[in-house]
Amino acid sequence: MQTHEIRQRFLNHFIASGHTEVPSASLILDDPNLMFVNAGMVPFKPYFLGEQTPPFRRATSVQKCVRTLDIEEVGITTRHNTFFQMAGNFSFGDYFKREAITFAWSLLTNPVAEGGYGIDPTRLWPTVYLDDDEAEAIWRDEIGVPAERIQRRDMKDNYWSMGVPGPCGPCSEIFYDRGPEYGTEGGPEVDEDRYIEIWNLVFMQNLRGPGGAKEGYEILGPLPERNIDTGMGIERVACILQGVDNVYETDLLKPIIDEAVTLTGRAYGAGGPTGASDDVKFRVIADHTRTAAMLIADGVLPGNEGRGYVLRRLLRRIVRSARLLGASGPTMGAFIGTAIDVMGSSYPDVAAGRERILTVAVGEEDTFAKTLVAGSALFSEAAAETKAAGSDQISGAAAFTLHDTYGFPIDLTLEMAAESGLKVDADGFAELMAQQRKRAKDDANARKSGHADVSVYREFVDTHPTEFVGFTELVAEATVLAVVGEGRRLGHAGPGAEVDIILDRTPLYAESGGQLADVGTITTSTGVRVAISDVQKVGKAVWLHRGVVEAGEIAEGDEVIASVDAAWRHGATQGHSGTHLVHAALRQVLGPTATQAGSLNKPGYLRFDFHSSGPLSEQQRTEIEEISNTAVEANYPVNTFETGFAEAKAMGAMALFGENYGDVVRVVEIGGPFSMELCGGTHVAASSQVGPITVIGESSVGSGIRRVEAYVGMDSFRHLSTERALLAGLASSLKVPSAEVPGRVEQLVTRLRDAEREVARLRAEQARAAAADLLDSVRRAGRVDIVGGRVADGLGANELRELAADLRNRASDTAVVALFSVTPGDGGDPAKVPFVIATTPGARDAGIAAGAVVKEIAGLVGGRGGGKPDLAQGAGTDPDGIAAAMNRIVELAGDR
Template sequence: MQTHDIRQRFLDHFIKAGHTEVPSASLVLDDPNLLFVNAGMVPFKPYFLGEQTPPFDRATSVQKCVRTLDIEEVGITTRHNTFFQMAGNFSFGDYFKREAIGFAWSLLTNSVDEGGYGIDPEKLWPTVYLDDDEAESIWHDEIGVPAERIQRRGLKDNYWSMGVPGPCGPCSEIFYDRGPAYGVEGGPEADEDRYIEIWNLVFMQNVRGPGGGKDNYEILGPLPKKNIDTGLGIERVACILQGVDNVYETDLLKPIIDLASRLTGRAYGAGNHDDDVKFRVIADHARTAALLIGDGVLPGNDGRGYVLRRLLRRVVRSVRLLTAGSEASGTAPAAADQPTMGDIISLVVDTMSPSYPNLAEQREHIVDVAVAEEASFSKTLAAGSKLFADAATATKAADRSTISGDDAFTLHDTYGFPIDLTLEMAAEAGLSVDREGFTELMAEQKQRAKADATARKSGHADLSVYREFLDRGPTLFTGFDELISEATVLGLVADGARVQSATPGQELVVVLDRSPLYAESGGQMADVGTITTGDGVRLRVTDVQKAGKSVWLHKVTVDEGEIAEGDEVIAAVDQSWRRGATQGHSGTHMVHAALREVLGPTATQAGSLNRPGYLRFDFHSGKPLSDSQRREIEEISNAAVEANYPVHTFETGLTEAKQMGAVALFGENYGDVVRVVEIGGPFSMELCGGTHVASSAQIGPVTVIGESSVGSGIRRVEAYVGMDSFRYLSKERALMAGLASSLKVPSDEVPDRVEQLVSRLKDAEREVERLRADSARAAAGGLIDAATVSGDTLLVGGLVPGGLDANGLRGLATDLRGKVADRLAVIALFAPSADGTKVPFVVATTESARSHGIKAGDLVKEVAPLVGGRGGGKPDLAQGAGSDPAGVEPAMGRIRDVVRDR
């Protein structure tokens, strides 16, 4: 049975049993506890925590999940995956243990013709919590499972909670016996490799207190309503129904491994465990990466972006290592050195899109992001190879044969250089790597990550204070049609608690039944304004946010009077602010349309921010805009302004909007009904919930003020609109007029004249530097004549006048060393700056000195503290910088002592 069929059968089974199907949520949710959705119940958390009332009594879903804590373990065993699909059925105060167990058993054991999975009931072993006699009785007396196949387990195994104070309860897990070939008899208690868990039925009936781990907390008491939360692993069931050993051999992952085998020239399952690990990494990580990109995640250096970057880079790394192995054995395919990410990610889209059609819709975007990261990482690997070479040279120079764990960790963590490549290259260089030291540092990093995750869990935002308002229904937003609205105060919240009234000076949150003030979302900043009453109460609104994406939270300061719950008020938007905000937001749409016209449809939005008079727009692109492209984008935007296009907004179905060509933001979750903003018909059509101008001329001039990189494959355009654009242009015009006057040329000749002046200045600076170097060399010419002998070593050096920089000083030291190359000699030069705040220094040694154990790097470390600085380098040449010129003489004395006493 194919995985997509397994998934659909689950949903059909529970829909038939009266459950509402809930589509999988995005892998990225607005949850302070989670980087990614990691369990099927996560989208239902507000219902289980009591923050919102569920709109249904029973539901079912197949949720996309990602867990990344054990990334390094993926592939080493066949039990770790980063992406998986968790099928679940949920009851919110409706049915409980008996029905949950019955639903699960019938789906697992009913025949395929009856809509079930057709699993042999003799292969199934349920477990229950230690004192859950009720669950055991249902399994034994009603389902008919023999008592010897029902096992009781403790808090750690058969008691579930979210990891934070809140709902919890005993659970009953269902295991499948794979047979004696996979381990010993005795049920899950004896061997969880032979008996694999496929379904967990959680009987959510209690409330837990604070504490860490799976069993270090107190059960506080019963929940008001008993709930059901179950999770069936789609991939694990696929293993069973497809008769394979592990998920990597199922229909959704094995094709990726087969493709990787063709691309690299290596074989999977040929007895080489290391190769098999790499194949599994490619299949697992490529699939996870594609799903993450499809939900709006982009490679970056922190948070979710960093996880995605690690996944993609591990794919590239594994492909490279497999290819290197095939090249060594002479089995490499003809195109072994070509990029592979495009082919791999395209296949992932093909295999997963039957269940997740958005992947096919976003194919080009997903592939482009992955390919760009592959190209970026190739450059990183090149840089890492140079860094590795430096570490290897330093290791050999220190007469060591092992690269330190610290060096290996720095290469891995800071520069993204994989430990496998470090090990391979070390072996080629005749070196080993301190794996123990590296592993310890990795463990420390992982411990910090776990501590951070724990901290995030304890910081879970308590939205229960707003539950009454969420249950009441959404705030009516009137701001599309009016800027002033009559409203009723539904509630006041101060310091996380409801209050009945507030007086001048207090800061609090006001909940209204209706509001014209825009709540921050979609890149548009919140409106500011006022809330007033007829008898002199005045509240200053400084921000508006949303609770549960539906209730407006007005953050206010009470300026005058006393506000109370139930008051009738007037909510008003600052009209000047709104005018500028609509200019910025509509201007963002204009710039987006212009970018797509200049760069093509791949220049999709990756984020935006607009406020009165200003906009910034992030878009996908692998290279900077040229000057001509920037001008063209600006011209297209302003041509649309001049055309005075009408701006239309309307609501329609999501499918219909996409068919019309409306552009959607990648990663954004849209409902069935969406709002479309159309500017000039086909010129710009986007899904958007923000406020906009009535016609494009109201945006005013658009002036692009900057373009920069904000991450791998992501560029940012910034622009002014309206009066801010005019003020910027006026300031630029005044600056140009001033330059033209100073240079005594017409304005259109200023660029050429400035270029001439810059060229002359550079020539002059080079001449000054040449004269300074000549002066220093002339002054240093007598250093050899004044050299002293310490023991049998010639010591050349001391103060060098002329203010040489580090490069000049190094060149001078090299020249002097050449003049005494046949001697056992050390050159030590110090060149204090004119203001006496910096002391660059350099030490060089001749070959004879090095053969006698005198190393420049060691000498620099000896003298650097004496001049208040630091330094280092190789045995033949080392340098540093300090801040204390008074230390030069003691430093020379120290060098003299060291070479004498060697």
């Protein structure tokens, strides 16, 4: 049975049982605790936490998941995947243990002809929590599983929570017995290689307190409603139904391995030590390729931190594994294309995004190819310094720097070290990696506070969601439902108090979708006045009006007038609508891959981040500005309407990657086909109201992401007016018409550069003449001549390198040249002491490497540096240490 059919049978089974099908959410959700969605229940967390009321009592989904904590283990075992699909069924205060167990059992064991999977029931072993007599009785007495095939396990194995205070409960897991050829008899308690878990049924019935993630926390009491959260591993069930040993031989991963076999010429499953090592690399390619394709499909781009870093690491491990298997040319296009083919039937958006996904992945392969060249050069330096120091082991720190800073894989470092007759301090490297993982884990744990302070708002999320009337009203009557301060319900607050006010209805926009919140006031007829400076949402349902009480006492139950600052709102709508116009212009100029990666808009200003492989040219920037302003001049009507998500996508409406949209979405249309996006923000009535748009900057904000900034409306006019005044001032100073200012400035710049070059040439000649005297005062250390010392002040690193190279050519065959220059400090800033070390071939043969010398002396002048064996440099701040540095060089040479 193919995996796509396994997915569909699961969904059909639960839809027939009254469950609402919920499409998989993006792998990227706005959750402070998660980098990626890592479990099927994650999109339902607001319902389980009580932050939102579910629109259904029963739900089912097949959720995309990614877990990347143990990337290095991928391929070594045959069960670990970074990407997987978790099929689940959920009950929100509806059915409980009996129904959940029955639903799972019937799907697993019903004949294929009746919509089930047809799994032999005698091969299924349930586990239950230690004291869950109810679940065991259902399995034994109602399902008919023999008591000897039901095992009880402790909290670590069979009790579930989110890892933070909140809902929790016992669970019942279902294991499949693969047979005696896979391990020891005795059930999952004895051998989880033979008995593999395929389904986990969580009976969410209690509330837990703080403590350890798996154990060691207090059970505070029962939940108001009991819920069901289950998860069935699609990939593991595919192994069973396709009769293969592991997930890498299923229909979703084996085609990628087959492609890798073709491209590398190596065999998969060949056996022997070499074959086993190759198999790991093939599995890494298959796993990481599929994960990378799914992450890029959901809007992740390679980068140096966060999600982008994870994706970059996956892609580079693919390239590295392919090269170690013997591939010499590009491979990413073939691998990713195969992954898109196998995943596209279940996820149409992956198939539709083929061009964009391939562009990102292949671009990263090209970038990494350059990194490999640079990394190889850095490795050569480390190897040379290691040998010069008389060692045969590259330090763990050097290997870690290559890996972490330059993206050079440790596997290649080990291989190249062996080819050079060297070893690597693997223990030191592993220790530094462990420290890095601990920092990442501690940081992740520190972020696990996203749900800690919402309890005070929970009843309002469930029973009193805020009615937003700000699309049509700037002033509205409302009732105060709650006054909150310092994380607790106050009931009332007097002058000077900083408060969050919850109203039953409001015209003030809460910050969302890149648009800053409205500012305004809440007043009463009795003189109470609260200045509102920010509005935020809780649970996507309740508006928190944050401000300061300026007069009177605000209290729960008060009838108030909520007012938006009209000037602020006008400017905000200009900025937001202007963002849509710039986005449309970018796509016209750069093509459909220029998708949104973030935005910010406020009165008079917009910032738009977009996916792009390189900077905008001046011509492109001008073209984007012209297209945007042409749309302003066209006075396009701005229409907003609500429709179904699928219908909006079919109309061509742009959706933001990573955003979790509901079934009904709001569409903002400007000028028909010119711009159509899903958006919940406020907008102008017609494009002319945006006013002029002036692009003021374009820059990089990360790998593959660029940022455009612009002014709109009066801020745009003021900016242009200032620019015009500056140009008029220059024209007056240069005594030329405004139109001739650029040419005149270019002439002046050329003359200045020529003058600077002449000054530099004269100074270099003077420095060379002075440095030549150093050859008359050579210091002898053993067989080595030491040439150098402090030379002319004010020289930079480039000038010192030229002098050092000149002196090295004129010195003896076995010489070390050491030059220092001083630029005195100014205004409290320390002095600058650049220095350069150069060695002749004879000195290097004697075991003196310039890079090693720099590391020995840099601290003596209060600095640091490094370089190659023949030439190295550094910089410090202590001129008084130059004499000590020269003496240390003499000592080092004398030791040879």
